[in-house]
Amino acid sequence: MLIRRGEFDRVREILYHPEDPNISLFGPTIYPAELLLARSHLAFMAGDLDAAVAMSEQVLAQAGVADQLRIASRLILALAALRRVDVNAASSHMQMIADDAFMGRLTVLTGQCAWVNARVREAQWGTEGVAPFMEELVDFGPVSRNVFLSQSAAAPWLVRSALKTDQKSMARQAVKIAQKLAGMNPHHQTLAASALHAKGLFEQNLDDMWHAAETQLQPWTRASAMEDIGKCMALERSQQDQAVRILERSADTYISAGAPRDVLRIKKRLWDLGVRHHQSRWRISPQRAIVDLTETEIKVAQLVAQGMTNTQTAKHLFLSPHTVAYHLKKIFPKLQVSSRVELARVWTDIVVSGTESLEVIARRAHSTSANERSG
Incomplete structure (x- = not known):
């Protein structure tokens, strides 16, 4: 609850002093998996995706982890993958808890699962992909309320999506739910800011959106x-x-x-x-950027950065020009570039600042990809 309210400093004080029962939300003893999951949630919300992913994976690696902890870890991994625009990974994590949903093991996590599934569908098929489920997300039922309460981005996202698909009544309902929940939780600043953001979007009121941005934690x-x-x-x-x-x-x-x-x-x-x-501007570090590339993507990026055309790159790698173009579509967002000129500039930074050779990084990427497929 404190994480959702944006009280990160207070949460750090609690989670990183678990030996003191007087400041522990979980009582005198915090079990390792629970502590890791809470820290993972904090890291994700604070923007440290690498730490969030590492700790969630540690939770999953422990034997005998309770269903709710395992499911919650998958949800964090899926959200981290979505934030990194790795839709396949996000979808894979959600598929791994599909049986839990079928068997009714989600209990309090139904809202979070609905939210992540909606975002995955949006990433796969656009706003139209979530349009059929919009009504259920704004019906003020248990799942709907949990989505709004657990996700500060839910209300504005629903308004934005509903307006884009010409469902103005759905957008209006999302605003009403956000305002109602904010009124029921008067000390929940993130809920109040979320409701104001949703209202500002619906009414195109800049003052409301400004206030939401200034108060959102x-x-x-x-x-x-x-x-x-x-x-x-x-x-x-x-x-x-x-x-x-x-x-x-x-x-x-x-x-x-x-x-x-x-x-x-x-x-x-x-x-x-x-x-x-x-x-x-806003570029991720070169070493962090390149590890997201597959072995083939590294080879394509290197040749294109040297000035080769798609046809020349294709001949060099024994690929078709169409395949090279496909790889570039994957490479550009991973390296945060939008043109071949930007790619060349970024690649220069990677080569200059890299502590390992591109061949070593390529082998690691290939090994990681192979392990994921075999797993």
């Missing part, structure tokens, strides 16, 4: 509110300069929330506004 949701403000302001020619500044702040906040892939969307918006000086 959850970093990713705060970045989302600033992005929505920037989008609205960009529609007015006289406000476009300010829109650029707001979008830049949004991108910086996404980075602090461990969501560098969301910055690609911001960079595209800035490009549309005529901003051309952000080719290298």
Whole structure:
């Protein structure tokens, strides 16, 4: 609950002093799996995805872990994968708990599962993919309430999705639920900010969205509110300069929330506004970037960065030009670039700052990929 409310400092005090029963939410004893899961949740919400993933995987590796802890770990792993735009991994984690849903083992986690499933469907098929489920998400039933209470981004996301699919009544209902839950929990600042964000989106009220961004304690949701403000302001020619500044702040906040892939969307918006000086801003570290690439993607990126065309790269690697183009579509978001010129610049940084050879990194990537397939 404290994590959801954005009280990260208080949670760190509790979770990293488990030997003191006087400040433990879990009583005198905190079991290792429970402690790891709580720390993983904190790391995810604070934007440290690497730590969140590592600790959730440790929970799963322990023998005899309770169903709820195992399911919650999978949910964190799925959310981390979504934030990194690894839809296949997110979908895989959700498939691994499909039997739990079928057998009714989700209990209090039904809302979180519904939220992650909705986000996975959106990533796979766009907003239209979640449209059939919109009504259930705003019916104020147990699952609906749990989604709104557990996810600060849920209300604005539902409003945004409903308006995009021309379901204005659904958007209005999402605002009402958010406001009702905020009223029922008067000391829950993130709920209040979420309700204000949803209302501002629905009414296109910049004042409400500004207040939501200023009071929202959850970093990713705060970045989302600033992005929505920037989008609205960009529609007015006289406000476009300010829109650029707001979008830049949004991108910086996404980075602090461990969501560098969301910055690609911001960079595209800035490009549309005529901003051309952000080719290298908000870039993840070279070594962290390259480990996300497969062996073939590394080879393709290296050759294209050297100036080869798709046809030349294809001949060199005994691939088709179509396959090379497909790999580039995967490489660009992983390296946070949108053109071959940016790829060349980023690749130079990787080669210069890398502590290992590209061949070593490629072998590790290949080994990791092979292990995942065999697993």
